[in-house]
Amino acid sequence: MAGNWLSWLRPKDESAAPMGMYISPYVSIKNVNLEPQDALKNPTVFACVNVLAETVSQMPWSTVDATKAGFAPVDHDLNKLLRRPNSSMTRVEFKKKIVSDLMVYGNVYLLKIMTSQGRVTELVPFDPPKIKCTISMSGARTFHHEGGRTYSEREIIHIRDFISLDVTGLSRVEQAAELIVQANTLDSNLTRSTRDSSKLSGVISVAESVPPEQAAAFTADWKKKYGGDVTLLGGGATYTPMTKSSPADSETQELTKLEIARIASIFRVPSAFLELYDGSKYSNLSQKNSSFYRDSISPLTKNISEKLSQALITDPDKEIAFDPTELTKGDLAATTKIANESFNAGILTLNEARNLAGYSAVDGGDKFVEAPKSPEPTSHNDYDANSTGQYGPRTSEGYSNE
Structure with missing residues (x-):
C-alpha cells in the first residue's frame, strides 16, 4: 500500500514532542x-x-x-x-x-x-x-536545636496538638x-x-488491510499531530471518537x-x-x-x-x-434581637446589651431594668366560651359578656 496517504499526518517538524506526559492513575500510596x-x-x-x-x-x-x-x-x-x-x-x-x-x-x-x-x-x-525533643528518666524534657544549642523546659514553651505516648505531639x-x-x-x-x-482520539478504519509497521507509523504520526491515541483497523473509513471522562462528570x-x-x-x-x-x-x-x-x-x-x-x-x-x-x-439581626430581649428581661444592662450588638456605651446605661412581671393566670372555672364564641364570667344563669 502506498505510504503517501500518510503524509498529511506527518508534522512539519518531525522532532515535535508529544503533547504532555502521561501520569499513571495507579500510584501506590501505602x-x-x-x-x-x-x-x-x-x-x-x-x-x-x-x-x-x-x-x-x-x-x-x-x-x-x-x-x-x-x-x-x-x-x-x-x-x-x-x-x-x-x-x-x-x-x-x-x-x-x-x-x-x-x-x-x-x-x-x-x-x-x-x-x-x-x-x-x-x-x-x-x-x-529543627527541634528534637527528648525526655530523661526523671521526666525532664530537653529541646535540641539543629544549630547545636540545647534548651531546658524553663526556656522553651512546648505546645502539643494530639498527645499520645510519645514526648511530642502527633x-x-x-x-x-x-x-x-x-x-x-x-x-x-x-x-x-x-x-x-482536547486531544483527538478514537478508531479509524480503512478499506484495505494495513501492515503492522504502517499501522504503527500511522498511530505514532497521529499522536504527534493531535496528541491523542488512535487505533487503525481494516473496514469502513469511519472515525469513532472515544468518550473521555472529565472533571465535570458526576462521579x-x-x-x-x-x-x-x-x-x-x-x-x-x-x-x-x-x-x-x-x-x-x-x-x-x-x-x-x-x-x-x-x-x-x-x-x-x-x-x-x-x-x-x-x-x-x-x-x-x-x-x-x-x-x-x-x-x-453571629449576624447583626440575631445578635440585636438577643441583646434587646436580654435587656428587657433584666439579664443585661443597657450598655452590656449595646456592647453585644456592637454599639458604644451611653451615659446611665449601667443599670439593670426590672423584668416585667408575668400576668396572673386566668381560671377556666371563671371564663368559658358561650354559644356565640364570646367569653365572659360564668353565672348561675349563663354567661355575661361584660
Whole structure:
C-alpha cells in the first residue's frame, strides 16, 4: 500500500514532542512518607490550616481574672508581651504561626527571652522540624536545636496538638499522609483528564488491510499531530471518537467532594467553611459560627491559652484567654434581637446589651431594668366560651359578656 496517504499526518517538524506526559492513575500510596510542609501544597490542607489560623489570629487575647465567668480582662504586665510577642512579629502573625505549626507539625516550640530577673520579654517561635525533643528518666524534657544549642523546659514553651505516648505531639498531616497523597493523585489525574479532553482520539478504519509497521507509523504520526491515541483497523473509513471522562462528570465531582470532606474532618473544619455543601443545615450565621467555635476553635484556643498560662503566670487567679465574642455573636439581626430581649428581661444592662450588638456605651446605661412581671393566670372555672364564641364570667344563669 502506498505510504503517501500518510503524509498529511506527518508534522512539519518531525522532532515535535508529544503533547504532555502521561501520569499513571495507579500510584501506590501505602506507607507513604509525606513531609508536613509539602502537605500544604494540597489545596484542602492549605485551606483548612488557613481557616483555623486566620480565625484564631483575629481573636483578641489578654490576661484575665480566672475566677470570673466569661472574658474578664485585667491590667497585667503580661499584656504588653501579648500585644507584641517579639520584635519581628505582630501578634496576628504570632498567633498564625502557633496555629499553623500546631496543625501541620503537631508541635509548637516558643523560646522565652528573659531578663536576668526571669521576666519574659519576648517569645520567639522555632520551626518544629529543627527541634528534637527528648525526655530523661526523671521526666525532664530537653529541646535540641539543629544549630547545636540545647534548651531546658524553663526556656522553651512546648505546645502539643494530639498527645499520645510519645514526648511530642502527633502531626495531623503525618497521620493522614495516605489520604492526602490519594487526593493529590486525584488532582493529578483530573489535570491530565482536562488536558487530554482536547486531544483527538478514537478508531479509524480503512478499506484495505494495513501492515503492522504502517499501522504503527500511522498511530505514532497521529499522536504527534493531535496528541491523542488512535487505533487503525481494516473496514469502513469511519472515525469513532472515544468518550473521555472529565472533571465535570458526576462521579468525579462526588469523589472530589469526598476527598475534601475527609481531609477537612481531620482538621475539624466544616465543609461549609470551604464553600462545599456537606448537608449541614444552619438556621442563621450565628448558629453556624457557634458550632464552628464550639467544635473546632474552642479546643484549639483552650490548649494554647492553658499552656501559655502555665508557663508565664504564677498567680492561680489569673490566666491567658481568647475573647470569642466576635466569633460567636453571629449576624447583626440575631445578635440585636438577643441583646434587646436580654435587656428587657433584666439579664443585661443597657450598655452590656449595646456592647453585644456592637454599639458604644451611653451615659446611665449601667443599670439593670426590672423584668416585667408575668400576668396572673386566668381560671377556666371563671371564663368559658358561650354559644356565640364570646367569653365572659360564668353565672348561675349563663354567661355575661361584660
